[in-house]
Amino acid sequence: MKIHLKYPTLLVLFVMLVISSWGFVQPKERTESIKDTSKTYGDKNRTASEKPMPIYGNWISYDSKNGLPGDKAYCVKIDGDRVLVGTHEGLAVLENGNWKTYTTEDGLAHNGILAIDVDPLTGDVWLGTMGGLSRWSTGKFENYTQMNSGMPNDLIYAVTCDGKDVWVATGGGAGCYNTYTRKWEIFTEENAPMHEPWTYGVCASNDKIYIAAWGGGIIEYTKKTKKFRDYVDPDGNMEIDLFPDDGVVHDITTGASWSNGILWVATYFGLSRYDGVHWKGYFDHDSGLASNFINYIKAKDDIAFICTDQGLSTTDGENWITYTTNENSKNGKTILLNGADKKELATSPSLAHNFTIGVDVEGDRIWVATSKGVSRGQLMK
Amino acid sequence: MIRRNDCVIETIFLLLVLFCTTLNGQEKKTMYGNTSEEMFPYHKFQKAYKYHFIEPVQFYGAGREKQPPKDLTEVRIGFLGPLEGSPIVSLGQQMLNGSKLAIEQANDQGGYNNLPFKLMVHNDVGLWGAAANEVVRMDEEKVWAWLGSIDDIVSHVALRATLKMEIMMVNTGDPDPTFTETNIPWVIRVIGDDRQSGYALASYIFDTMKHDRVAVIRSNERYGRVGIMEYSGVAVRKGHPMRIEERFNMGETDFTMQLENIKKINPDAILIWGNAKESALILKQIRSMGMKQPVYASDRTVSQEFLEIAGDAAEGLVSTCPYNPEADNPKLKGFQKAYTQRFGMQPDVFAAHAFDGMNLIIKAIKKEGLNRVLIRDVLTDLKTFQGYEGVTGKIILDGSWNDIGKIFMAKVKNGKFEYSPVPNQVPEGQGNKGQHGGQ
DSSP: OHHHHHHHHHHHHHHHHHHHHHTOOOHHHHHHHGGGGOOBOSSTTOBGGGSOOOOEEEEEEEOTTTTOSSSOEEEEEEETTEEEEEETTEEEEEETTEEEEEOGGGTOSOSOEEEEEEOTTTOOEEEEETTEEEEEETTEEEEEOHHHHOOSOSOEEEEEEETTEEEEEETTEEEEEETTTTEEEEESTTTSSOSSSOEEEEEEOSSEEEEEEBTTEEEEEETTTTEEEEEOOTTOOSSEESSTTSSOSOSBEEEEEEETTEEEEEESSOEEEEOSSOEEEEOTTTSSOSOSOEEEEEEETTEEEEEETTEEEEESSSEEEEEEEOTTSSOEEEEEEETTEEEEEEESSOOSOSOEEEEEEETTEEEEEETTEEEEEEEOO | OHHHHHHHHHHHHHHHHHHHHTTTEEEEEOOOTTOOGGGSTTTTTOOOSEEOSSSOOOOOOSOTTOOOOTTOSSEEEEEEEOOSSSTTHHHHHHHHHHHHHHHHHHHHTTTBTTBOEEEEEEEOOSSTTHHHHHHHHHHHTTOSEEEEOSSHHHHHHHHHHHHHHTOEEEESSOOOGGGGTTOOTTEEEOSOOHHHHHHHHHIIIIIISOOOOEEEEEESSHHHHHHHHHHHHHHHHTTOOOSEEEEEOTTOOOOHHHHHHHHHHOOSEEEEESOHHHHHHHHHHHHHTTOOOOEEEOGGGOSHHHHHHHGGGGTTOEEEESSOTTOOOHHHHHHHHHHHHHHSSOOOHHHHHHHHHHHHHHHHHHHHOSOHHHHHHHHHSSSTTTTEEETTEEEOBOTTSBBOSOOEEEEEETTEEEEEEOTTOOOTTOOSOOEEEOO
């Protein structure tokens, strides 16, 4: 009789052992699973993760000593042959090797410029400032504020041109300005699935707009149907991420960028990648991400350029390159992480500063806005 | 023999099970929110993959090398609060008074290197997201740090703006737990939040008073929605989920519909979460409807306004208070005397905490000089001012720079609030030390 009882007891204990082990997801297991969702390139046997990551170097930096009106650069945009840099003290434009600064005296809404986008249809430059939205067209600035145009708030964190529309993200809601009708449409918790109207990032895909909503995760807006849906961290708690790949890593989102079918989401708690079906989370302890504190993100082709407070990281979702600098010298390092293989390359000179706030990439050029100047890098052969 | 072997095998399995539950465990202790193991989300079911707020986020940006202008004639400190056009103007005025008193006392002692401190006052109510625009104005005014505000909506919007402007924010009035759960290294909060209040109320209601079926009526805006969250989470974890959650709007005066719904389920106790005025009216109406249950409330009821409106109905109400205004603390007595002399009224909780918060800003400026980043560094280092003895008691910040110092129970007896320690409170500085698994 006792022998008959022994096996059920062991079975119960064994089942308990298996169940108790289940919840604890190991980083290694997660890394293997992402391969299933990787994009396939023209060469069918080659995945995005196997395509070589671009490496940038030969950094040249500019600050208040050699061209910028101030040291702190919030954003940068490559516009053909010229480069636009938003600083705390005005808009700096590099053209034909010379810097020129534009301020409120020239007509800007405010000297603090946090976001820049260029309308590919018209060539107009749209500047999100601390005191309104400025449109720079044919050499003149036209300003939009809460008082004169019904914009959601004067402090603009992000601006994105999408066809005839210009989208802005503000602490008072997201706004869509129709350049044809010259009217604003405002999106807040009243008419979109946000807890509050605090929006800090906006980007466009072919058929959708993605809004990074503080405390509300990502708000997806389908242009054709004008319908919203939201993506939040399913665990519902601010102090933890219960499961790493179950949704956006945190509800406090700070930016979003879409490219080649992938949405990348920045937070101050880590990075998220969404391929339309699966979410994947990245933290500094389980990936090559320089830091969980992400100021800004820009996706270009298959690569995400991630501006963190401890360097610039780039990734294709699997491989990582991080650019950092040494505060005490002009040297820095480039850290390459390919699976378990980690390599460090010395760079001299390096990025202007580790605290990276903005980035733009075009062709073989990369520009990075930092806490202490802006840096230009070249694609290394 | 067979029984003995069974025991050995079972013990081995049990040890294996216990080992597996800590396999991926992190050794570092969380520094967060005075949250005991029992109160941590999902603690009974699942270790989290990632725990936040284990280490305070540092600020790695530039700016520490910046020298102050040489032509300064005053040292500007910003203030943001509800001063007009808001239902909580009375709280904002007290917060402003507390700040003013700290500034005036500092100036009486020579200011900063003989430069007077000057308060740059901003109202936080206005066009949508007005707080963001006000922080921009403070940046233009070149304030070195600023204090504010009370309303969650204002504080959150201002926090994101202050990160961009890189101006240190000291909050002394917003109880929203999520406010410091943002990982932004440019803010400290020196007042207990609704997490502490929720934990204390839940412990008192379920452990001390042994209630089981509790009904909740809360304000239908962010203060009520977010404020009740921590209480609600703990109530569930203690096995006593809310039996009903009714809502009311600010300015509402008739709560018959909500209270009829509550009356129908005959709860053991009722918890009100709202501002003083509406809470007092609800309490009066509860009693006028013949409901005799014990009533508990959020800490905004701990005010003269509440006692005056509620009258006799207030008797027996239990709430929490972020400090003990009757503590035998010479600093507090001195502050109360000076405040009453200066403003002709008794200081409330917002005045006392603003006085402490503004003094921290002044001390940080005196210690580090006129550099925004260095002022931030010293206020957030969790060393220099950790355990600072203010008029509200000892200020202890956790890893998210949230005040986890002592709070108190407040019970109305003979028409006034009496204060007592919170039941089962984790000893100061030893809270939030639960070990959690995952990374």
